[in-house]
Amino acid sequence: MNHNTPDAPLSPLPHTGVDRLREALRHARSGAMLTGLAALSLHGFASAPSPGMIDRVDVLVPRTRRLRSTALVRVVRATEWPQPAEIGGLPVAPVPRALADAVSALSDASVVRRLLTEAVSGGHCEPGVVVRELNRARLLNRPHVVDAVDSLLAEGRAIAEERLYEMVRAFGLPDPLWNVDLRLPGGPHLGGQDAYWPDQAVAVELDTRAPRQDDDALWSEYTRKREHLERLGITVVHLTPRKLREAMDQQATVVRTALMAASDRQPAAYVVVLPR
Incomplete structure (x- = not known):
C-alpha cells in the first residue's frame, strides 16, 4: 500500500449482527481487529450491547494506516499493538484495550461504571490492568471515568478479600x-x-x-x-x-x-x- 495516499473512506455497513462486524473488518483491510463495545460484546459482557445494536463499530488499526472513520465505523489507531483474541473467527482486542477504547467514546457515567465493574466482577481482568490501560489512554482526567474507577477498585478489593x-x-x-x-x-x-x-x-x-x-x-x-x-x-x-x-x-x-x-x-x- 502507498502510505502517502489515504485509503478510500469506509463504505456503509449492513445493520445485522456479526455480519456487520465482519464487514467492518473487511473494509479496514488486513491487520485490523475489533475493539470498543463490539469487542466487549464478543467477550461476553452483559453490559455491552449486542453487535446488531451498536451504532458505530470500533476497529483498531496500526497507527500508520490512513483509513478514515465513517458514520458506522470508528477507526482507532494503536501505537502499541495488542495481541488479539479470536472469538467466533473474528480478531478481537483484549478486554483492557477494548474497555479503554469504549470508554473514550462514552460520556454516560452509569454505562462506564457498569462496564468497568463487570470487567472485574466477571473475572475478565484485574483492576490494576484496567486502570493502567485507562491511564495510558489519558482518560483518568475525566471526572465520570475517575468516579467509575473508584467503584471498580472497591469491587476489586471486595472480590480479593472474599478470595482471601x-x-x-x-x-x-x-x-x-x-x-x-x-x-x-x-x-x-x-x-x-x-x-x-x-x-x-x-x-x-x-x-x-x-x-x-x-x-x-x-x-x-x-x-x-x-x-x-x-x-x-x-x-x-x-x-x-x-x-x-x-x-x-x-x-x-x-x-x-x-x-x-x-x-x-x-x-x-x-x-x-x-x-x-
Whole structure:
C-alpha cells in the first residue's frame, strides 16, 4: 500500500449482527481487529450491547494506516499493538484495550461504571490492568471515568478479600484477626492489615493499589511500612488479587510456611491490635 495516499473512506455497513462486524473488518483491510463495545460484546459482557445494536463499530488499526472513520465505523489507531483474541473467527482486542477504547467514546457515567465493574466482577481482568490501560489512554482526567474507577477498585478489593477468606477456609489455615490496625503501645500507627495472626506475628496485606501517576510514591510508602513491621519482628506476606485468583494453593503454602516458621524467629515486639 502507498502510505502517502489515504485509503478510500469506509463504505456503509449492513445493520445485522456479526455480519456487520465482519464487514467492518473487511473494509479496514488486513491487520485490523475489533475493539470498543463490539469487542466487549464478543467477550461476553452483559453490559455491552449486542453487535446488531451498536451504532458505530470500533476497529483498531496500526497507527500508520490512513483509513478514515465513517458514520458506522470508528477507526482507532494503536501505537502499541495488542495481541488479539479470536472469538467466533473474528480478531478481537483484549478486554483492557477494548474497555479503554469504549470508554473514550462514552460520556454516560452509569454505562462506564457498569462496564468497568463487570470487567472485574466477571473475572475478565484485574483492576490494576484496567486502570493502567485507562491511564495510558489519558482518560483518568475525566471526572465520570475517575468516579467509575473508584467503584471498580472497591469491587476489586471486595472480590480479593472474599478470595482471601476462601483461601483460609479451603486450606485449613488457622483463623486470623481480619481487617485490623496495628499500633505500638502509646506509639504511632503501623498500618492496616487484611489478616493478622498475633501468636505467630504474621500479617497478610492485599496489594490492590491501582497503577496511576503517583504509583511510585504509593509503593515507597508501602515499602516503608513493610520494613518497619519487619524490624519489629512481624512477617508481612504480600498478596495480589491475581495471585489469589490464579494460584490460591501456592499462596496458602506461602502463608502456612510463614506461620510455621514463627517458632524459629525471635519474639516480635508487642503491638496493639485494633479493628479497622
